[in-house]
Amino acid sequence: MTITATAAPLLKYLVRLADDNVVLGQRLSEYIASAPELEEDLAVANIGLDHIGVAQHLYSYAAEVEGEGRTEDDFAFWRTEREFTNVLLVEQPHEGFGELIARQFLFDAYQLELWEALSLSSDERLAGIAAKALKEARYHLRHTASWVVRLGDGTDESHRRMQDAVGAMWRFTGELFEADDLDRQMAAEGVGVDPTTLREAWTATVDEVLAEATLHRPDDPYQASGGRSGMHSEHLGHLLAEMQWMQRTYPGLQW
Amino acid sequence: MTGEDRFLETIEADDKVEPRDWMPDGYRKTLIRQIAQHAHSEVIGMQPEGNWITRAPTLMRKIILMAKVQDEAGHGLYLYSAAETLGVSRDELQHLLHTGKQKYSSIFNYPTLSWADIGAIGWLVDGAAIVNQIALQQTSYGPYARAMVKICKEESFHARQGYSILLALSRGSEAQRAMMQDAVDRWWWPSLMMFGPPDAESTHTEQSMEWKIKRVTNDELRQRFVDQTVPQGQHLGVTFPDPDLAYDEGTGHWMIGDIDWDEFWAVVKGDGRLNRERIAAKVRAWEGGAWVREAATAYAEKVNLRRTA
Numbered sequence: 336m337t338i339t340a341t342a343a344p345l346l347k348y349l350v351r352l353a354d355d356n357v358v359l360g361q362r363l364s365e366y367i368a369s370a371p372e373l374e375e376d377l378a379v380a381n382i383g384l385d386h387i388g389v390a391q392h393l394y395s396y397a398a399e400v401e402g403e404g405r406t407e408d409d410f411a412f413w414r415t416e417r418e419f420t421n422v423l424l425v426e427q428p429h430e431g432f433g434e435l436i437a438r439q440f441l442f443d444a445y446q447l448e449l450w451e452a453l454s455l456s457s458d459e460r461l462a463g464i465a466a467k468a469l470k471e472a473r474y475h476l477r478h479t480a481s482w483v484v485r486l487g488d489g490t491d492e493s494h495r496r497m498q499d500a501v502g503a504m505w506r507f508t509g510e511l512f513e514a515d516d517l518d519r520q521m522a523a524e525g526v527g528v529d530p531t532t533l534r535e536a537w538t539a540t541v542d543e544v545l546a547e548a549t550l551h552r553p554d555d556p557y558q559a560s561g562g563r564s565g566m567h568s569e570h571l572g573h574l575l576a577e578m579q580w581m582q583r584t585y586p587g588l589q590w
Numbered sequence: 591m592t593g594e595d596r597f598l599e600t601i602e603a604d605d606k607v608e609p610r611d612w613m614p615d616g617y618r619k620t621l622i623r624q625i626a627q628h629a630h631s632e633v634i635g636m637q638p639e640g641n642w643i644t645r646a647p648t649l650m651r652k653i654i655l656m657a658k659v660q661d662e663a664g665h666g667l668y669l670y671s672a673a674e675t676l677g678v679s680r681d682e683l684q685h686l687l688h689t690g691k692q693k694y695s696s697i698f699n700y701p702t703l704s705w706a707d708i709g710a711i712g713w714l715v716d717g718a719a720i721v722n723q724i725a726l727q728q729t730s731y732g733p734y735a736r737a738m739v740k741i742c743k744e745e746s747f748h749a750r751q752g753y754s755i756l757l758a759l760s761r762g763s764e765a766q767r768a769m770m771q772d773a774v775d776r777w778w779w780p781s782l783m784m785f786g787p788p789d790a791e792s793t794h795t796e797q798s799m800e801w802k803i804k805r806v807t808n809d810e811l812r813q814r815f816v817d818q819t820v821p822q823g824q825h826l827g828v829t830f831p832d833p834d835l836a837y838d839e840g841t842g843h844w845m846i847g848d849i850d851w852d853e854f855w856a857v858v859k860g861d862g863r864l865n866r867e868r869i870a871a872k873v874r875a876w877e878g879g880a881w882v883r884e885a886a887t888a889y890a891e892k893v894n895l896r897r898t899a
Contacts, residue, residue, distance in 0.1 A: 365644055368633075372883065373666055374667070375879075377664060394649075492884070589761070590648050590762075
């Protein structure tokens, strides 16, 4: 399915928010039964469940806005990688627990600010979804920040690994705060938020946690971009191939 | 009154034995072995189902399956805690699992080859587990019995989600019905084997019954499972892979054909399709996470030092 260029801005906006969550939820779901402790298997599954749950709400609302009888699953399983508009950070694979935590922490700190802003949206439905997601994001951030600190300030080995992990994810954080025409329009209408306004609070959170973790903020000047316009890394196609396999192999069935 | 007298009186009165009570060494050892095996089964069982989370056909099925596998991690935690009340640590038990000195349910050595397998695991494997666990709610060791009460509630949700997957397939296309039948063909016999060897050959049954650790024998539990499951299968429209399966008017029970106990023992002894892979994956996760656990310990020590400094 394709979302046309002239589709309602709100539809496109909801879909990009949903795409971030479904892709990250899918990444976390890959990790089941691989955690360093059972407690972390539980926690990672829980965070993944929250993200996919948010994506369901957003896609369902998007489908209503579109009004063509599509479902949340049509959005998740019947678009190609060029049609997904998630940020690059969430599609990055994780080499292990350190990278998983780094990716999640950097994104949690962003989503906390995002949902807080969107919980004040003039669109009541979106505000409701954001308010629920905000509560979840607080838990996620508390959990991942505590791991960044423990791993950063744990052993020499964990410090090195965590520094590398933050470094590996860092170049995908700039994109979180880029605004395009759609963002600006949604912000102007009071529905959405201009992501550039979220950067300051995010930086403060990240700096504080990294400092406590005895980690330094990476200074890689290169920042990747393109997810919002469907220009992804090579990883997304593989993630979607796996996620969409059943629907594509057996089209049009009920499960 | 000696500790032993009190123990026997507790068992006789159908009361619960508690962690600080005197208990025979054999009772303690049997419980540690059984509870640990149960905990290991929950944890290893996350693998065959985890195999399909990333490919679940809808977002709703995906989150239900994730929640289920998450429950299993939780059950593992509970059960390890119950075992710890008997004076053994979770790390020790995991080590015994990793080195093959303790077992987990053999059912998880079979591969999940299609989405329908996730339905069959919920319906048959969790269904069988529930029959066993309902009986264990009456077990004589208090912490184990109480863990079972909570676990049973969640397991019944698991069995329902499995049946719901199969129900959707049964109402679907020819390909979906074939997928379901194939899964039932592969999971039916192994699920019957979950109750363990026939009573006559079960080495642990007699003493365990005497101590009221076990309240119902393997064969009786197996029969309960068959009786409740066959009508459910008929409702789905599946054929059970047992030409001898027949309803006995006289007893009111469904009678099954001969179970292939050679297969059962081969899998128990380590030669199932995935015994090696399941343990290897578990060990890989554990060893791969060593640096994380070490860091958590080191950090906790630093925080303690700072606090006392």
